[in-house]
Amino acid sequence: MISIPKKIIEKIAEHAKRDYPIEACGYLTGKDGVVSDIIKMTNTDKSNEHFSFDPNEQFQAVKYARSRGESLIAVYHSHPETPARMSKEDIRLANDVNMKYIIYSVKDDDIKCFSIDKDKNVSEVKIAPV
Ligand SMILES: [Zn+2]
Incomplete structure (x- = not known):
């Protein structure tokens, strides 16, 4: 479960x-x-099908979280035209078993959270709004 x-x-x-x-x-x-803050990042791919982070912004994000005694506990991205589920590409790029992967579907106005294990099995993580 993740509290947001x-x-x-x-x-x-x-x-x-x-x-x-x-x-x-x-x-x-x-x-x-428990989530406490959001850091909006630039999608350097400028694509409607995938995203990449800017390494410098990533470094700043880690620094910001640390300065609050926290860490980056979830990555979020949007799916403009598709449902809120992990695409093949999302699964391919998800490598951190401690990270939560959040997808917001603009089309469905729906948000879901996932985690992966070391064999790349995806499980849905319940979002508890607080
Ligand atoms: Zn995706």
């Missing part, structure tokens, strides 16, 4: 709609499965 403040879920949706039709992406900081 409603305000942050709204910010993810806003970011996704703002960047539409390009995929929006970013990190959520927090600890012990």
Whole structure:
């Protein structure tokens, strides 16, 4: 389970709609499965089907989380035209078993969270709005 403040879920949706039709992406900081802040990132791919982070922004994001005594506990991105599930490409790029992967579908106004194991099996993680 992951606890995400409603305000942050709204910010993810806003970011996704703002960047539409390009995929929006970013990190959520927090600890012990509780999210406390959102870091909007630039999708350097400028694509509606995949995203990449800017390495410098990534470094700043890690630094910001650490300065709060937290870490980056989730990556989020939007699916402009497809449902909120892990695509083949999302699974291919997901390599961190401790990370949560959040997908917001603009088309369905739906948000889901996933994790992967070392064999790349995907499981859905329940989102508890707080
Ligand atoms: Zn995706």
